[in-house]
Amino acid sequence: MMPSFAYERPRSLEELGKLLENLEAGSFLFSAGATDVISGLKSHPQSYPKTLISLTALSELKGVRLLEKNRLSIGALTKLSEIAENALILKQAAVVAQTAAKIASPQIRNRATIAGNILVNNRCSYFNQSRHNRLVHQFCFKAGGDICHLIPAAREGHSPLCRARFVSDLAPVLLLLRATLQLWGPDGYRKISLEDFYTPDGIRRNNLKSGEIITAIETDLSCAKNVTYEKLRIRNTLDFPSVGVAVMLNVTESMELAVCYTGVNTHPVLIKLSDDRKNGKAMIQAACDQAKKSAQPLRQDHFPPSYRKEMIAVLIHQNLQKLGWKND
Amino acid sequence: MKVITLKVNGHCFVKAVCPSMTLLEFLREELHLTGTKRGCDVGDCGCCTVLLDGKPILSCLLPVIEAEGCEVVTIEGISECRLHPVQEAMVEQGAIQCGFCTPAMVLNGVHLLGTHPRPTVDQVKECVSGTLCRCTGYTKIETAFLEAAKKMEHGDNP
Numbered sequence: 001m002m003p004s005f006a007y008e009r010p011r012s013l014e015e016l017g018k019l020l021e022n023l024e025a026g027s028f029l030f031s032a033g034a035t036d037v038i039s040g041l042k043s044h045p046q047s048y049p050k051t052l053i054s055l056t057a058l059s060e061l062k063g064v065r066l067l068e069k070n071r072l073s074i075g076a077l078t079k080l081s082e083i084a085e086n087a088l089i090l091k092q093a094a095v096v097a098q099t100a101a102k103i104a105s106p107q108i109r110n111r112a113t114i115a116g117n118i119l120v121n122n123r124c125s126y127f128n129q130s131r132h133n134r135l136v137h138q139f140c141f142k143a144g145g146d147i148c149h150l151i152p153a154a155r156e157g158h159s160p161l162c163r164a165r166f167v168s169d170l171a172p173v174l175l176l177l178r179a180t181l182q183l184w185g186p187d188g189y190r191k192i193s194l195e196d197f198y199t200p201d202g203i204r205r206n207n208l209k210s211g212e213i214i215t216a217i218e219t220d221l222s223c224a225k226n227v228t229y230e231k232l233r234i235r236n237t238l239d240f241p242s243v244g245v246a247v248m249l250n251v252t253e254s255m256e257l258a259v260c261y262t263g264v265n266t267h268p269v270l271i272k273l274s275d276d277r278k279n280g281k282a283m284i285q286a287a288c289d290q291a292k293k294s295a296q297p298l299r300q301d302h303f304p305p306s307y308r309k310e311m312i313a314v315l316i317h318q319n320l321q322k323l324g325w326k327n328d
Numbered sequence: 329m330k331v332i333t334l335k336v337n338g339h340c341f342v343k344a345v346c347p348s349m350t351l352l353e354f355l356r357e358e359l360h361l362t363g364t365k366r367g368c369d370v371g372d373c374g375c376c377t378v379l380l381d382g383k384p385i386l387s388c389l390l391p392v393i394e395a396e397g398c399e400v401v402t403i404e405g406i407s408e409c410r411l412h413p414v415q416e417a418m419v420e421q422g423a424i425q426c427g428f429c430t431p432a433m434v435l436n437g438v439h440l441l442g443t444h445p446r447p448t449v450d451q452v453k454e455c456v457s458g459t460l461c462r463c464t465g466y467t468k469i470e471t472a473f474l475e476a477a478k479k480m481e482h483g484d485n486p
């Protein structure tokens with residue numbers, strides 16, 4: 001059994017606020033579906049919190065609704081299986097439902113939440129190992145030690161210190177839907193755009209402050225029908241994306257192309273291009289070039305780094321085909 | 329320790345549990361319901377599948393305390409006295425070899441046929457996609473689910 005921790009399940013944000021007043025930063029951990037939290041705690045016994053705070057009773061974090069100005073709000077606690085079947089999401093932003101349906105396995109999707117997915121811990125073949133393996137090898141930076149097994153030259157001050165890769169499938173899609181996160185914390189509510197949320201640091205990962213939680217994710221629906229997502233993985237189930245690519249193509253008076261890829265760098269990488277002359281071919285080539293230039297795949301996956309890098313362009317083209325783009 | 333109330337296979341339990349105990353540990357070690365298997369213990373193999381409020385979930389990734397007030401069904405609870413049509417079909421089709429994934433597969437099948445009485449082959453494949461079977465190659469399990477659907481359509485209900 002895992003070592004013990006205290007457990008709290010506040011019933012309102014007010015109750016959560018009171019609870020946090022008495023807890024030290026770093027001594028507690030939030031959980032929603034607990035799928036990432038519990039698998040992480042099992043392999044990283046050194047990362048035990050003193051208190052696990054379950055967010056599952058917070059009704060403020062539930063529900064899917066249409067907002068004004070063509071925006072959709074998805075409650076942080078919405079489960080991936082609910083997203084995959086939600087009539088409103090299927091109608092307004094089918095790509096979100098389709099992407100959710102391809103994450104992990106049916107059993108995991110019945111517990112895993114949307115907020116948990118965009119906050120899922122970064123992965124590395126040296127970090128995501130069994131407890132036994134971890135106890136034999138020296139702890140790496142991400143596990144609280146002072147070495148990086150992947151880049152042995154990395155030292156304190158090396159930027160980023162840890163290169164564990166970002167793996168959420170939903171994040172790139174939500175980024176192309178110009179998502180904003182609604183946050184609540186001991187200092188009150190604030191909003192942050194998903195574009196400003198992630199950091200290139202494989203340990204810290206994002207700009208969530210201590211005690212802060214996501215209450216909802218708001219997306220812009222104006223271009224939702226022009227977004228698709230494709231991912232590369234060995235099996236068509238369970239495997240995290242070796243590379244995942246979302247593409248948005250919008251052709252009006254001008255042409256707008258946006259690409260966001262996951263599974264490679266320490267954070268999702270967003271590339272935005274627009275062209276008044278609608279030179280599609282050149283834009284697509286530019287997007288592929290920028291993706292290739294920015295991608296820094298490492299030996300953290302079954303597929304070799306060079307292959308994963310090449311596959312980004314392939315997945316960009318697969319997405320464009322789905323979006324009806326014809327090369328000449 | 330926290331005291332929780334939950335229903336397992338139709339029986340109500342009130343128990344003091346440690347917050348770090350998973351539902352899987354609770355079922356196997358507290359209730360001695362060892363039909364639910366402990367495989368990888370981190371969500372990769374699906375062998376610890378149980379039904380929580382009717383839906384398949386992984387009991388190894390769920391603190392039992394989160395199941396407070398819920399209804400759990402394990403392989404021991406899917407039918408009384410006789411085999412469930414899904415189990416019967418699994419036996420008839422040779423869909424069981426070492427048997428380690430079988431409880432999870434059966435529960436996935438029971439859920440599938442409860443929600444989709446006439447599943448398509450794709451729905452069956454999707455249904456088994458979260459549980460690893462290293463013996464059968466899945467084909468016989470898929471056939472068994474389709475056969476079980478026919479049995480249940482003809483009124484053979486658990």
Ligand SMILES: Cc1cc2nc3c(=O)[nH]c(=O)nc-3n(C[C@H](O)[C@H](O)[C@H](O)COP(=O)(O)OP(=O)(O)OC[C@H]3O[C@@H](n4cnc5c(N)ncnc54)[C@H](O)[C@@H]3O)c2cc1C
Pocket residue numbers: 029030031032033034035036037038039055061076077102103104105108111112113114115116117118119120121167168169170212213214215238239240241370371372
């Ligand atoms: C076997 C396996 C395969 C997987 N495959 C994939 C895959 O193919 N693609 C993919 O994208 N993901 C995959 N995942 C990851 C999965 O999507 C996540 O585990 C899941 O979405 C996490 O959601 P959760 O609600 O269980 O989060 P939890 O485990 O409860 O939490 C995850 C993190 O988010 C924090 N958190 C959760 N909710 C909030 C909130 N509202 N506010 C602030 N912090 C919060 C927690 O503190 C924790 O740090 C896989 C996981 C497993 C176990």
Ligand code: SF4
Pocket residue numbers: 123124125126127140141142143147148149150151161162163164202
């Ligand atoms: S990249 Fe990060 S997780 Fe991987 S070995 Fe280095 S410090 Fe550890």
